[in-house]
Amino acid sequence: MKSWKNRQNVENGGGHGVSRGFSFAKRILWIGVCVGSSQWGTVRADEIDFNRDIRPILSENCFHCHGPDKETREAGFRLDIEEAAKADLGGYHGLVPGDADASEVYYRIVTDDEGDLMPPLKSNRRLTAVQKDLLKRWIEEGAEYAEHWAYVAPERPETGVLPEGGNEVDGFVRGRLEEAGLKPSAEADARTLIRRVSLDLTGLPPTPEEVDVFLADDSPRAYEKVVDRLLRSERFGERWARPWLDLARYADSNGFQADQLRDSWAYRDWVIEALNADMPFDQFTIEQLAGDLLPNATVEQKIATGFHRTVTCNVEAGVHPEENRVNQVVDRVNTTGTVWLGATLECAQCHDHKYDPITMEDYYGIYAYFNNTPLEVENPGGTGVQFSFYGPKMELPIGEAQAQEREELQGVLASLRRDRKALLDNKEDGREAWEERMRAALKNPPKWEVLEVASFESNGGEDFRILKDQSVLVTGRVPGSVVYTITARTDLEGITGFRVEALTHPEIPGNGPGRGDAKRANFILSEIGIEVLEKGAKRGRELAFRGASANFSQVKWEVEKAIDGNPKTGWAIGPEFGKPHWAVFETAGEVGSSEGATFVFTLDQNFGRGRTIGRPRVSALVGDSSSLSLPDDVVEALKLEAKKRNNKQRRAIDAFYMESNPKVKEIDAEIARVDRLFNELAPPTTLVMVEMEEPRETKIMKRGNYLDLGETVTAATPAVLPAIDPSFPKNRLGLAKWLVSPENPLVARVTVNRWWAEIFGDGIVSTVEDFGTQSEPPTHPGLLDWLAVEFVESGWSMKHVLKKMVMSKTYRQDSALRPDLLEEDLGNRYLARGPRFRMSAEMIRDNALAVSGLLSTKMGGEPIMPYQPPGMWRQVGRNEPKWVDAQDEDRFRRGIYVIWRRAAPYPSFVNFDGPDRGSCVVKRPRTNTPLQALTLMNDPAYVEMALALASRLMVECPGATMGEKLSHAYELVFSRRPSEGEAQHLESVYRERVTYYRENPETAEVVIAGAGEVVKAPPGVDAAELAAWLHLANILLNLDETITKG
């Protein structure tokens, strides 16, 4: 039996188009294999078996034109159905049982007539002599058909002889080994075994203590105790959620343009918890597909329906929402088919399936089950073609205290919003009143009139002269603090404000405007007062101000501070020295009269050190000043009638009003603050399925085109599979119940096969994603069926089945490739050795975090952002989310919690074959590339882990020798001690490195500092030794053994 020699190359599920006949070569090797299942066991090796020997030939070469698809059927002849193939075709028959020469089919495949030959020359398909002979023998033996094995429900087969200490799994495996003439391998040593099973069940390595406990336990149940402990661990759900979330195409973003983030992580946590609780798989199925439709559905059951809300969603501008919805439903149908039926339903979206008995009617029958969900993009403005992610969301429950606090805040918010509304509605100075005032003001634009100075006085004893432009130039003495009094008389009326200018002049040091310092020519107007003496009045009246503005104010010395009544504050202009400045003070009412009035300006400048104005000038404002501060766009907008303004103009006016009205500003700030608090307490949300009240009518889409609809179909399950119980509801719940009904031949097989592949590296059916007629036959059909039946009869217990697998002797074998196996069975299809293959991307990272001591076991919640190189997130579109490296324990949590953005998944995961989760992935490839080497050597995340591992050795083994530390390192990383050769090598590397770093202490510092952004060298350790250990830790994290489950 050298049959599996070639198989190792098709690990990725693929052959390729060139080597036609190659796949057939594999198939015929099944002859001579005696198998022990009820369905398979009856076949003797030398007998023709339809499913094993004939169907693959017909399916590959004939069914395309003579199979289920009526659209492409040639000559009306059908070969996939026995009756049709044997029917009278008008004097002749396709197949005549027992008589190949009388059978048209046989004639067609052996004829020399190129016109008659099948498959036709132009098809590029050729039958080999062996295939032709098989078909001949089959017809001669009666041309008996059999249903495809996977569509026949499994029955529990005989297990064969169980080896001592083994279980049922071994019965099947040993049988095959014997037939193949191969010997099983001895049991792996205890350290290897506990590391293997810990990784398989929890995705994490055992701690050295766990290894010691296991080694010290000499009870016969020692291993089983470990298995039970691991199955109970909360780490179990985290490890097994990963492959399920690949199937569920779970991600934290929409996909497509923009690829914005959305919250669905509660579903991820639901999966982890369900797996930890060993939720029966039938329930697990029903809740995910239809939890919302269960009677009195719980919050958890609704969260579970996130399974089908993980689908991608296109929200780019110009998308057609219905097309998006149809694509989403199609994805749900296809994913359901792949995950539960191992069926490639999508072929039947556009035409009847070419190979499997799935028609377009079947396809749209399932489609109808999923067709009653609402649109998931919406056009938020109601106009234009911009869209947002939408669709049903559910708030997650929050604690009572939080809920109460939220309610209180909601009350506060409501009252604040009422206050605000009252403010805006206020007839005196509300929004409308303001707008009217502004519009009036714009019609009466203000005008400045410089006031003629009647007198100038100062208490500082300076010299001064009044210039022609009515400014006062102050010279001579520079007193520290001073009060100017300027008196002016005017007969202007309707004055609404005054301007005080501080002008420059060459006679002022540094040109001014302040006098005290040529370099920093600042002034501080501490306080200004204006008194008016009206005609007939005996005493002056102090004017009140409504506000102040200035062309410029120094930070913390805003112009308002000149009228705040506080002499310690004031208006200043640093660092804008050497330039003229002005301040305007609006009066609370109009002043002035045509009969004349006198104004007395008191400019208090008490800061000291001569920070006084060198050349003041005062002006009066007539006309309405309130429009002065309006920016141009607001002026333009206000001039328009309200109806004629566009959105942008309306927004500009509103924004300016809010900003300029201190009361509104204040209340808005308060609303924003409370709102923030409120939102911080908001319950997180998650995406769920809901059913529309009015179900949609489902029509067949011709060629899969949603705009070209055909006949109406109703929800139905595929005809080839057992019929649905008529008492089931006609919705997703009914479909889910049907999927996990005991008659379904596929679900249990497909499911246990995926778990088998996770543990053993390849499925019993190696096409894990396809159990249709084009699938690879199972290597151990009896084992597959036995596990499937055991699974269902155990109450759909995943943990029960996994335990069967890992308790088997088959699993516990040494995984080394014996020379004979290297020749005979490199891909380990016969299972003559234990499993050995590279870990998944997430497991590699989790393992490195664990051995370096960094791993945080915090569970659940929002996705995390550990370190990733800058510049990875730069998608086109709106609201690009930002990646912020976590600096706390989130940096070191398990990979299952790392945020999954479809357009740019976590880069080190991508390098280790992580998918984009844009669609359902059943089996990740396992590649071996230089980019992986670069990742483990240089990714700062892994370098930081190496530093942590090195530090850990220094801290946990104080005073230990190098050899002792190394031994500890090996126990941490590999759960074993180093061999002599390993120790020798690493000790010599270590000696060389320590010497090097002692000679180059600065390099040691740089290496250590560069390795850890969050992880720091432990205090007091020798830098050269730590740097040398860092070098070694980096090597250890790069070894094949480190990233391999073996």
Added chain:
Amino acid sequence: MSEMNELAEGVSRRQLFQRAGFGIGGYALSSLFQADANADSEDSLLRRGLHFAPRAKNVIYIHMVGAPSHLDLFDYKPELQKRSGQLCPDEFFVGKQLAFIREQPSLLGTPNEDQYAFKRCGESGLEISNLMPHLQGVADDLCFIRTLHTEQFNHAPAQMFSLTGFPRFGRPSVGSWLSYGLGSENENLPAFVVLVTGQVLGAGNSAWGSGFLPTIHQGIEFRSQGDPVLFLSNPKGVSGADRRKTVDSVKHLNSLRLADVGDPEIATRIGQYEMAYRMQSSVPDLMDIGSESKAVHEMYGTEPGKTSFANNCLLARRMVERGVRFVQLFDQGWDHHNSVFDRLSNKTKEVDQPIAALIRDLKNRGMLDETLVVWSAEFGRTPMAQGRNGGGEEVKIGRDHHKEAYTVWMAGGGTKGGHVHGETDELGYGVARDGVHIHDFNATLLHLMGIDHERLTFRYQGRQFRLTDVHGHVVEDVLV
């Protein structure tokens, strides 16, 4: 022990091709099996694995993200100009799916101004807009397809459709298919390299993803900021000599392990570390355009150290020189829903000179015959005006997404120079003659590389998948 290692390494060589390194590709693999060949004859086997003699060995595929207005660059429509401003015929609008336009639009011709005028160029007389004066100079090397049409009118799905033959996630991109089919010519560089200017396109990594093909065939982005290849540079303070020591230790310890467990995967991994180490010098060397002559920089308009489309064009030539099979350039910024004429001329200023330089440079070096250069986009732009933005507000005039017909071009690699395939109607709306579907275009591209698009398949989910689904015809007319 050493015998075991040799045995394992022998197996590892075969494994390598499918899942390791940068992939020698499916054909080489099959050849190895059929002939049980030794390493020395890989190259000849590689050639035998092709379906026909290839015309091109490498591709530089430039995808203009957002979709340039082909009507103002490559497909001159005097009638459209004449009727510019008139309402478009009903059949352009009624019952049609458009991304942004919601009211019956008017026609929009290319402005009647010198800077936008078209000129007949070269001996072939190919008409090219004055917006691309440099490209006008290489007109005789260009092969226009004026009638490409697609099925998608939103960016991300259309990008996936044109690059993977499928409008949703999960399928391999054209570069991955070529990597899978032909592998790399340089074992120290990926077969499929991606260079991006501006933001990443809407389809994200899926635009260069490997779908269901082994992930070694996915495009590797070479970045112009930070490490050109992620994690290429050593951590701070770690020298090349230090890294050599690491790689030696990893090799030594992995060899000890290999002797114990005999898994050929370990032998493969040892090889990957050597390859990684070599990449640490070969990639920076490749990316260092400073070593190019002044004349080259002047021709391309390149500046070492800058991020620019011009630099990417020059890098593309350097990659092809080193045997990278498929270099994909993405350039963002062509989605001109408004101000199309101003914005288009800004973009052409960025790309015109370097693209023409690339074609000239390849030609001067005798590489154009074996290098296929492609100018493409996810769709074209409407001959109708779009006057409103996504929010429904009026904006300066632009063009909407258009899937019925648009112009792409190829140069070199066995395509006819100075040639035009297909013709659109007088208003540039639809195909008047010789339409080319995306699947046809991809079939033609594979054909030029020596591959029958119907025979480059990968079995997945019980079915032989291919880039062109079940469609596609080679456009014989564009072949030399």
